[in-house]
Amino acid sequence: MQETLPPLALEGALTIYRAQELKEQLMSAVQTNPELHLDLSQVTEIDSSGLQVLYLAKREAARANHALRIVAHSDAVREVFDLCNMNAYFGDPTLIPAQKPCRQPQ
Numbered sequence: 001m002q003e004t005l006p007p008l009a010l011e012g013a014l015t016i017y018r019a020q021e022l023k024e025q026l027m028s029a030v031q032t033n034p035e036l037h038l039d040l041s042q043v044t045e046i047d048s049s050g051l052q053v054l055y056l057a058k059r060e061a062a063r064a065n066h067a068l069r070i071v072a073h074s075d076a077v078r079e080v081f082d083l084c085n086m087n088a089y090f091g092d093p094t095l096i097p098a099q100k101p102c103r104q105p106q
Contacts, residue, residue, distance in 0.1 A: 007037035007071050014043055014050025022050065026057040034066050041072035046080045058090060 008029055014022060029036050038054075054070075061068035070092040073081070081087050 005033060005035075005037070007039040009039040009042060011042040011044075013045040014040075014053065015045055015047045016049035019049040019053055022053045023056065026053060027060060030057050030061045030066060030068060031064065036061065036066065036068045037071045038068065039072045040070055040077045041074050043074040043077050046076050051080055051084060051086065055086075055089070 010022070012018075038057075043050075058068050070077075070090055073092075081090065
């Protein structure tokens with residue numbers, strides 16, 4: 001039985017300012033892990049460059065017959081995936097947290 005590795009957690013901004021760093025990190029992880037789980041729950045911002053790096057990682061994992069799964073999405077990631085209609089491409093369940101109850105004015 002194969003041991004499941006803990007998810008690779010990405011934090012902070014996935015933006016053009018970190019695109020090269022993220023690309024190198026994800027390409028290395030995709031190449032060395034037949035099944036890579038990404039935790040994006042602590043991503044505070046994502047732009048088109050960050051989305052492109054995630055897209056590239058998913059594509060390269062598929063080319064290598066590896067799996068890349070996103071196991072947790074932050075609000076920022078959910079918003080961009082919805083805006084760009086990328087949920088189907090990544091194919092991972094997107095959990096939407098329950099909303100906080102509205103406070104009634106007194």
